[in-house]
Amino acid sequence: MWQALTTGSLIAHAEKYHGDTDVVSVEGDGSLSRSSWREVGANARRIKSALDRLGVAAGARCATIAWNNRRHLELYFGIGSGGRVTHTMNPRLTPDQMIYILDHAADEVLFFDRSFLPVVAKLVPHLRSVRHFVLMGPRDAEAAGLITGLLFHDELLETGDPATEWPDLDETAPAALCYTSGTTGHPKGVQYSHRSLVLHSLGGNQPDGLAIAARDTVMPVVPMFHVNAWGVPYIAAAVGAKLVMPGPKLDGESLARLIEAEQVTLALGVPTIWMGLLAGLKSTGIKPVSLKRTVVGGSALPPSMLREFRETYGVDLIHAWGMTETSPLGTLNQLLQKHGTLEEGARHRLRECQGRPPWGVDLRLVDEAGHELPRDGKTQGELQIRGHWIVESYFGQEETALTLDGWFDTGDVATLDADGYLVIRDRSKDIIKSGGEWISTVELENIAIAHPQIANAAAIAARHLKWDERPVVLAVPVAGETPDEQDIRAFYEGKVAHWQVPDRVIFVEALPLGATGKVMKAKLRELYGDVLLPEG
CATH class of the missing domain: 3.30.300.30 (ANL, C-terminal domain)
Structure with a gap:
């Protein structure tokens, strides 16, 4: 039997077989709301139906400027699984950068959290393609006075049909779009197909990958606008895990209390988040007994942090590496069977590197002439990658982003050993x-x-x-x-x-x-x- 690999199949599975599992969300005002995969799935279908009624065409880009919360999760599936493209925007960018990206993507709809109302109100006169602005919440008189024709997420849901069916899509059709900065010139868009997102969810969630299970309570602190929260919303739907969405309150004390209250077992974020959490645990005296693992990416993991989490709190930090162009999972640091006999110091040093690629990803090092270098753990070279969820070309650009023989050059200088363990040594472009x-x-x-x-x-x-x-x-x-x-x-x-x-x-x-x-x-x-x- 052949079925297309689409993100709609992920939310349909969560809705049908894990409908009672909690989805917890910290809202912009600090309050906590409780939902479920059943409700998220139904609301995602309502979003799809409401966009149909608005006349938003298949394949249209719909942007979001939002924190990690329930409504944003509903949009992930309601937009993308509904045959359109979920375009997550980084709210930390300058207004000029946002205007460029929204215009370049030709977004037709812009969904945004209430906290970003002042920013969006200033953007409105400069946006050429956006036809509908939607505040992610109930009707708000003040907001309506600032943006003519403003729509409201909760009212939009009421116009949608929760029984609508997900469309029969080509699995190579686009489902999501993220822009990356950090290279010279304007930000570049990376568009993800349904196929690549589903394969990323499967390949990245193997036992030696993120290893998220239905029995887990997962808290993605990495923003949903940062490479799709490293794919966690899709993976969590695929396995039916409980999700805890931390909203805008990402200080250490708030996260510590949320972990304790919701019994979080796995959290994901960048090192600065975990530095704050360590400080929050000390100041509150909270012992995160439920927390077993954290996945750390975005920048290098300080070895001292790895030791403190493990020795003080019994939490295993898993180093990962990736980028917008790699969806993002490129490597995860999981040990091999033979490493069980290593002395503790050597094992800890191995855990400090960026890890090894899961199935679906291949890595190599090349010299300046493009010749492949040995994987001996010592020879440094330019890191290149290929795989099922690696970029082929940037959004809106006809030319390929790959080398002549089909690899993507990451711009990093690294070493690889015979088992594929990666150590990023430098950035060739000085970013x-x-x-x-x-x-x-x-x-x-x-x-x-x-x-x-x-x-x-x-x-x-x-x-x-x-x-x-x-x-x-x-x-x-x-x-x-x-x-x-x-x-x-x-x-x-x-x-x-x-x-x-x-x-x-x-x-x-x-x-x-x-x-x-x-x-x-x-x-x-x-x-x-x-x-x-x-x-x-």
């Missing part, structure tokens, strides 16, 4: 990764150089205890000028998102140049890479 979010050095440099008192500038990633990396700009003043550091940092406000503003601007007489005239950033990192550390 800064702060708290799991990319920051473009080219953009920071261009802004600095635009300042009338700056002649030249280079941005580097400096090590940071909390955020892993933060931007530092080395700036050469115009002859005769004596610029002020705070004035230069203030020059960035409004040009990039606030969290992308450099932590330091350091004035230097000249930048080190290589033989081709390019700035030697490796040298700058040697000199200034520790300036943000306590002893720096």
Whole structure:
């Protein structure tokens, strides 16, 4: 028997066989709401039906600007499984970046949480394609006064039919869309097909993968706008796991109390989240006895954090690696049978790397000429990837994103051992990764150089205890000028998102140049890479 691999099959399974399983959601006002997979499935069908009534065509992009909550989960399936494309937007971007992305995607509908109303109200006059704005909640008189023709999620549900059937879709049709920044130029869209999302859910959730089961209570702290919350909404539906959606309150104490109250067994997020959780556990005295595993990705895992979670709380941290272009699961750090005989220190050191690829993903290292390098755990090379859920081309671009022989170049420099264990050594394009979010050095440099008192500038990633990396700009003043550091940092406000503003601007007489005239950033990192550390 042949059936198309579609996301509608995932929510249909959860609705039919796990209908009583809880879906818990922290709302924007801090209140807790309880739903179930049965209700989420019915509301997703209502969303699909309501979009039909609005005349939103099949294949149309529908954007969301929202936290991790029940309504956002309903939209994931109501939009994508209904034959349209769920386009999650990062609310941390600047208004100009949001306008560019929404216009580039040609979104027809924009759903947004109440907390983003001021932002969306400012975007409205600049958006060319959006025909319907939907506030994710009940009717709100204040909001209605700010946006003409504003629709309301809860009222939209009432117009939809919970018995509507999911359409018979081509499994290669698009279901979701995310944009990635961090490369030069404008953000690029990565569009995921139904087939790739289902295969990602199956391949990424093997026993040596995320290993989410129906008996788990899963809390995705990684945002639903960050590569589909690493695929957790789809995987949780496939297995019928209880979901705990933390909403906007992501401080350590709030997360600690939520874990304890809902008996969370698995949580997923970037290292900065878990740093905050450790502080929250200490301040509240909470012992997370239910929590067995956390999956950590987005940036490198500090070894000290791994030890503290394991030794103090008995929680196993699982390192993972991926990117928007890889849907995102590329590797997960699960041990092999032979590692059971390793002495404890060696085993812990192995757990610090990014892990090995699950079925569905293949990795290789190449040199500058494209020749494959040995997987010996020592030889460094450019990391390339291919597989069932890896990007082929960027949204709206006809040319392929792959090499001539069909691999995607990640832009990372890494090592691989014979078992496929990956260690990311460097970023070949010098992109800064702060708290799991990319920051473009080219953009920071261009802004600095635009300042009338700056002649030249280079941005580097400096090590940071909390955020892993933060931007530092080395700036050469115009002859005769004596610029002020705070004035230069203030020059960035409004040009990039606030969290992308450099932590330091350091004035230097000249930048080190290589033989081709390019700035030697490796040298700058040697000199200034520790300036943000306590002893720096």
